[in-house]
Amino acid sequence: MRQELGSVLFDLDGTLLDTAPDMHAALVTLMAEYDRAPLPFDAVRNHVSHGSQALVALGFPDAEPAFAEHLKARYLEIYARDLCLATALFPGLSELLEACEARGWSLGVVTNKPGWLTDPLLDALGLRSRLAAVVSGDTLPQRKPAPEPMWLAARQTGLAPAQHCYWGDAERDIAAGRAAGMPTLIANWGYIDAQQEPEHWGADGALDHPGDFWAWYRTALRPEAGLAS
Template identity: 50%
Template sequence: MPTSSLYTTRAVLFDLDGTLLDTAPDMVRALDLLLQEEGVPTVEHEKARQQVSHGAGALVTLGFGETQTERDHKRRCQRYLSLYEENLCVDTDLFEGMAETLKFLEDQDILWGVVTNKPAFLTEPLMKALNLDKRSSTIISGDSLPQRKPHPQPLFHAANECDVLTTECIYVGDAERDIVAGNRAGMITLLASYGYIDAGDQPERWGANGIIEHTHEILDWLTKADELELDIQKAN
């Protein structure tokens, strides 16, 4: 529990894929392997990268198209997850500047954690492989609770595990469901534009409190969060 921070923000929570970690190299590689197994041409890396935040189902649909049967789609998703699990952390790493951002938060006694829709059997070993599991104050996976984003309950649960109010949290994500969940939970929400956003998306319409282009901009919002809190107090 933070005790000496100069900021009103007491916890910063992150989505995993496309926000905290650049998992695209390993997730796209698993899709390539699956496509190769079935004799299907691989997909352009950048197109696949844009779908990473949406998980296995979206990647399989991208690779095999909308016309595949439900049975084939399910089978391919299961095989995809097996291939991905076998090569979970080959080229995955923190986004540029994130290591310094996390260290700053820790130095300021501000907790940080992860709220993701990625299943726990992938999330937990990935965090452990990067030596982040012990540093993170909470890790909520897509199957940790009955609800998952865009439902706000995972964020409520994460705040509870950190022993902070949701209004004392910033949530950073790269998908619309992240912003919707964070807003519903009463958190300050930041859209990570450096993440896996589809070319056809309109993130400026998702309702985030701010859009950041680099991880270090998260730190700027620690001060902005203080200003927002003062504005709210004055309004009341």
């Protein structure tokens, strides 16, 4: 029998926050510095969860490894400068966070984004003070899909791993949550490209909208409770 939930943890890019507009803008700026035509937003959006290295590879597929590292460093400089111009919570997540808080649940973020980007981004959106757990990609030697970041988040909230539900939009998110002993959900609004097969990730469920969580919670975890959302 599952333990009662007391926390929801989120991946950051593509799950909690729509960072794609600002990450795309940084790539456009970088490409312009090298007189390259910009890639359209739709060609970039679903690659954002793979990080800066993947985005640079999109814009500069012919770059040699050493030059690609230089481009990545420059990309991160540009992105950090304009980190939160268009980034926002995905629709429905503000209400979801408030509903979780009303229940007395903890909230948290476990991301592979480095802390020097994660922390100012959360601060800019007024989210940091609402989160009981924040684990970034450089907080520990291990990153997702390893379970260690998930376990650290659980220690930060003071709850058992099984009392957390982890939401993500990449296979590594689901793998990390499962390995940590947490129920996992796929955020279908996230950055999932056509080559991925989320139906094979082994998640406990998938959400088309954040508000769908409460129906999943009632049927999957509390079928006997009939709780109102």
